Amino acid sequence: MREGLTGSRIRERRAMAGLKQAELASRIGISASYLNLIEHNRRRIGGKLLLNIASALGVDASALTEGAEAALIAKLREAASAAKLPKVDVNTADEFAGRFPGWAEVLAAGYRRVGALERTVETLSDRLAHDPKLAASVHELLSTAAAIRSTASILADDKKITTEWRDRFHVNLDQDSRRLAQSSKALVNYLDNQSGDQEGYAIGSPQEEVDAFFAEHDYTFEEIESGTIAAEELVGQSEGLVSGSARHIARGILQQLALDAGEVSLQKLQDQIQSVGMDPIRLAKYFAVSVSTILRRLGSLKSLNAGLVVCDRTGSLLFRKPTKGFTIPRFDAPCALLPLFDGLSSVGQISRNKIAVAGRSEMEFEVFAVAEPVSVFSYNNAPLVQATMLVVPLKSNELSDLSKPIEIGATCRVCPRELCPARREPSILSSGF
Amino acid sequence: MKKRVLLVEDEPNIIEAITFLLSREGWHVDTQTDGATAVKRVRELQPDLLMLDHMLPGKSGLDILIELRSDDQFLALPILMLTARGQMRDRAEAEAAGVSRFMTKPFSNTEVLAAVRDLTRN
Numbered sequence: 384m385r386e387g388l389t390g391s392r393i394r395e396r397r398a399m400a401g402l403k404q405a406e407l408a409s410r411i412g413i414s415a416s417y418l419n420l421i422e423h424n425r426r427r428i429g430g431k432l433l434l435n436i437a438s439a440l441g442v443d444a445s446a447l448t449e450g451a452e453a454a455l456i457a458k459l460r461e462a463a464s465a466a467k468l469p470k471v472d473v474n475t476a477d478e479f480a481g482r483f484p485g486w487a488e489v490l491a492a493g494y495r496r497v498g499a500l501e502r503t504v505e506t507l508s509d510r511l512a513h514d515p516k517l518a519a520s521v522h523e524l525l526s527t528a529a530a531i532r533s534t535a536s537i538l539a540d541d542k543k544i545t546t547e548w549r550d551r552f553h554v555n556l557d558q559d560s561r562r563l564a565q566s567s568k569a570l571v572n573y574l575d576n577q578s579g580d581q582e583g584y585a586i587g588s589p590q591e592e593v594d595a596f597f598a599e600h601d602y603t604f605e606e607i608e609s610g611t612i613a614a615e616e617l618v619g620q621s622e623g624l625v626s627g628s629a630r631h632i633a634r635g636i637l638q639q640l641a642l643d644a645g646e647v648s649l650q651k652l653q654d655q656i657q658s659v660g661m662d663p664i665r666l667a668k669y670f671a672v673s674v675s676t677i678l679r680r681l682g683s684l685k686s687l688n689a690g691l692v693v694c695d696r697t698g699s700l701l702f703r704k705p706t707k708g709f710t711i712p713r714f715d716a717p718c719a720l721l722p723l724f725d726g727l728s729s730v731g732q733i734s735r736n737k738i739a740v741a742g743r744s745e746m747e748f749e750v751f752a753v754a755e756p757v758s759v760f761s762y763n764n765a766p767l768v769q770a771t772m773l774v775v776p777l778k779s780n781e782l783s784d785l786s787k788p789i790e791i792g793a794t795c796r797v798c799p800r801e802l803c804p805a806r807r808e809p810s811i812l813s814s815g816f
Numbered sequence: 817m818k819k820r821v822l823l824v825e826d827e828p829n830i831i832e833a834i835t836f837l838l839s840r841e842g843w844h845v846d847t848q849t850d851g852a853t854a855v856k857r858v859r860e861l862q863p864d865l866l867m868l869d870h871m872l873p874g875k876s877g878l879d880i881l882i883e884l885r886s887d888d889q890f891l892a893l894p895i896l897m898l899t900a901r902g903q904m905r906d907r908a909e910a911e912a913a914g915v916s917r918f919m920t921k922p923f924s925n926t927e928v929l930a931a932v933r934d935l936t937r938n
Contacts (some may be wrong), residue, residue, distance in 0.1 A: 427824065481820055519871075524900075525921040525922060526827045526830065526900055526921055527827075527922060528921065528922040529827070529898075530830045530833060531922075532922040532923070533837070533922075533923070533924075533925055534833045536924065536925045537836060537837065537925065540925075548836060551832065552836075557833060559829055719840035810907065
């Protein structure tokens with residue numbers, strides 16, 4: 384296999400500089416045939432020779448090295464895998480990038496763009512279907528447009544209309560066009576104000592404020608962990624938590640975090656993982672805490688990069704921390720096949736599964752879930768229950784003793800698994816907008 | 817005797833435009849701006865056609881539709897739903913509840929008139 388694309392970049396830069404192969408070879412003191420081998424990625428290159436070539440071409444050596452190439456090739460391989468190309472084709476990504484670096488960049492950029500647009504479609508579709516403020520704004524716009532269209536059409540088509548009616552319709556048109564301008568502006572402001580907070584996200588509901596708050600802190604609260612600040616104080620300092628509901632939700636989550644941190648410090652947890660492995664049951668036993676507590680602590684462990692979801696007995700989501708390749712929709716109901724919900728019907732049972740999330744990258748995760756009582760026991764009253772699910776990314780080459788993954792999606796509206804038995808509604812990916 | 821249409825719509829300028837259009841076509845047009853008392857009004861007026869907005873104050877157009885269709889007396893009443901909610905789910909729900917025609921805003925006058933004629937042909 385060829386050794387990356389440094390050679391292709393050298394060739395490209397040499398051509399851009401208007402130098403012949405022999406000229407460049409002469410300047411750096413090597414033979415033209417050796418340079419030819421380098422340029423065709425048939426010889427490794429590095430060290431002083433690379434610096435000399437970079438200097439002769441008037442570019443920084445890093446512009447010629449493999450860091451960017453590796454990212455490009457990885458992206459091409461990802462695109463090829465998503466398109467379900469045979470493995471033999473996937474493995475030629477480096478050769479393709481070497482021979483056609485410009486086209487490879489275009490393809491990779493297109494693939495990145497498709498990914499970004501898919502996320503936007505997912506978010507907007509989710510919002511349009513379930514954000515009451517957005518739905519009301521769109522209704523207002525369309526109703527005003529309907530009134531304008533109908534009135535203008537009468538004025539244009541009816542030549543015998545009386546002066547009285549004509550005047551009334553002109554007034555109506557004036558009113559409606561002003562209203563349309565105002566409501567359009569309000570809608571744009573509403574969308575604009577939200578788009579800057581986080582890529583692809585918009586803030587409108589308390590849950591969104593909470594999500595943005597936690598994302599802004601990268602789900603890490605060292606001051607809460609160390610007990611140097613109270614949840615109430617941290618919430619009070621936040622400019623993003625505007626509504627009372629959002630502050631209430633965030634305060635509750637942070638108070639739980641403080642309690643958890645008091646029972647299991649992240650450092651001790653990390654040490655114990657080194658000792659017994661990533662086994663929530665053994666960890667819970669060691670720290671003498673519930674498995675839910677361990678799952679939440681593992682969700683706070685930065686090195687694990689895990690996602691975490693918590694729901695109550697109704698399945699309503701109380702907390703969601705995404706991880707790459709696994710997100711939980713904000714407004715729409717999540718996939719019914721999530722192991723999170725299994726525990727609600729068998730409280731105390733700890734499940735461990737492998738899941739594959741439908742999408743372009745089809746990533747796999749190891750998932751631990753448990754539902755445990757959160758209220759005080761009393762006679763004839765079923766306890767309140769919370770289910771917790773930890774989502775740990777599996778590396779592509781990582782072996783897992785769990786063989787067949789459970790195939791899940793984000794939510795039905797954007798899930799490509801058409802024949803899923805848990806489907807609640809058609810997917811816009813198959814039926815189109 | 818003029819045929820009677822009840823227009824349940826909360827947007828005053830749509831009411832005015834549709835009233836003008838249908839009056840010109842020889843209809844007697846009654847109007848209602850809230851959903852809460854719409855069913856009561858249908859019972860009182862016994863219209864030949866009901867035009868119904870989807871999003872109304874008090875009660876949604878879909879709920880009004882469901883209530884009317886649960887009454888044998890209004891099983892055959894032509895009901896034209898005018899709505900800004902054009903999503904598949906809304907249409908499917910309205911069709912399942914027995915809407916006669918589902919039309920999304922902004923509609924053209926020609927479309928509305930054609931639908932009215934079509935629904936009240938007999």
